[in-house]
Amino acid sequence: MLRTLVILVAVALAACSAPPFDSRYVPQSLPDQASFPDVAELLVVRCGSLDCHGKVGRNLRLYGSAGLRLSPADRPVGPCHDTAAEDDQDYESVVGLEPEVMSAVVSGGGAHPEQLTMVRKARGTEAHKGGQIWSQGDASDRCVTTWLAGKADAKSCQAGVQAGLPTATPSCP
Amino acid sequence: MSRTSTLLCLALVLAACDPVVDDAVAALGPEDPNVRRGPLHRPGQPCLLCHDGSLGNPQRFTVAGTVFQKSGNRVAADGVVVQFTDANAQRANITTNAAGNFYATPSQYDPTFPLQVILNTSGGFVRMQTQIAGNGTTEPNGACASCHFDPAGADSPGHVCVTLDDGGTPP
Numbered sequence: 001m002l003r004t005l006v007i008l009v010a011v012a013l014a015a016c017s018a019p020p021f022d023s024r025y026v027p028q029s030l031p032d033q034a035s036f037p038d039v040a041e042l043l044v045v046r047c048g049s050l051d052c053h054g055k056v057g058r059n060l061r062l063y064g065s066a067g068l069r070l071s072p073a074d075r076p077v078g079p080c081h082d083t084a085a086e087d088d089q090d091y092e093s094v095v096g097l098e099p100e101v102m103s104a105v106v107s108g109g110g111a112h113p114e115q116l117t118m119v120r121k122a123r124g125t126e127a128h129k130g131g132q133i134w135s136q137g138d139a140s141d142r143c144v145t146t147w148l149a150g151k152a153d154a155k156s157c158q159a160g161v162q163a164g165l166p167t168a169t170p171s172c173p
Numbered sequence: 174m175s176r177t178s179t180l181l182c183l184a185l186v187l188a189a190c191d192p193v194v195d196d197a198v199a200a201l202g203p204e205d206p207n208v209r210r211g212p213l214h215r216p217g218q219p220c221l222l223c224h225d226g227s228l229g230n231p232q233r234f235t236v237a238g239t240v241f242q243k244s245g246n247r248v249a250a251d252g253v254v255v256q257f258t259d260a261n262a263q264r265a266n267i268t269t270n271a272a273g274n275f276y277a278t279p280s281q282y283d284p285t286f287p288l289q290v291i292l293n294t295s296g297g298f299v300r301m302q303t304q305i306a307g308n309g310t311t312e313p314n315g316a317c318a319s320c321h322f323d324p325a326g327a328d329s330p331g332h333v334c335v336t337l338d339d340g341g342t343p344p
Contacts, residue, residue: 045303049303049304049306049320050320050328050329051305051306051307051319052306054328055328066302067303069327069328070327074327075325075330075331076327076329076330077303077330080302164304
């Protein structure tokens with residue numbers, strides 16, 4: 001009987017020895033969401049066409065005006081602006097690709113963005129079916145790296161978008 | 174037969190089998206019995222699914238597709254000049270045939286993606302607002318119908334056409 005009691009107490013203690021629910025999670029450092037729409041526009045234009053990351057099967061899945069739409073009522077290029085809901089989904093997609101690495105990069109002030117596979121693929125320093133999309137230090141790259149460092153540089157993002165558009169593309173009404 | 178030859182044959186057989194592509198081809202259905210295999214067949218279908226240069230498949234195309242008259246019908250747009258400009262500013266003008274089909278073989282045009290496209294008609298032109306990135310879905314891209322399929326929806330602008338039903342210009 002005593003032996004059984006000791007075992008039961010041991011089991012009960014073991015059951016209570018787990019850390020509290022909240023302490024099992026390490027807080028993640030997330031990049032700025034407020035300035036992300038500028039980054040989202042860049043990513044959608046440069047990476048999000050229907051034959052690339054504008055497909056539901058991609059790990060980096062991008063919704064936006066240049067490709068896959070989030071709302072079934074919308075069409076590619078109609079409306080020709082990304083919606084706020086699409087920006088939110090794109091943010092989730094980007095930060096969810098490599099959450100631990102993203103957290104490390106952001107908590108490090110964006111000093112080493114190349115730790116992210118997404119950055120390396122876009123720069124062409126890692127195998128990428130779409131090839132090199134931009135170069136380290138150019139406007140598109142600055143858009144992403146400034147975002148990872150704290151706040152996206154809107155002018156760089158816009159310049160990157162323009163670099164990816166076909167010439168004489170009509171602007172949104 | 175030597176061991177090397179056996180391995181080579183096995184490798185060729187395996188290389189020719191892609192169940193995803195096979196399923197996609199099967200989903201296209203049979204040929205129209207009223208249309209001979211050739212330049213006029215299978216309008217609106219993703220040409221490069223079969224015309225990919227794989228062993229046993231028909232001749233490889235680099236770009237190919239079908240242009241229809243309107244967004245709401247599938248009447249062929251004959252005589253439309255499809256103008257491609259590639260990443261190196263190399264251009265090609267390919268004219269649609271009676272089925273609305275157009276295509277180019279590698280010897281005719283072997284572009285470097287991404288591409289820009291303009292449809293030139295007697296009444297004006299239509300410029301595709303986004304680029305063809307060419308990064309592959311099931312088949313190599315360059316086939317309009319791999320993205321431009323019906324019905325139009327969140328993941329497709331619908332088939333390629335020169336005029337919207339309301340008379341407007343497609344995006």
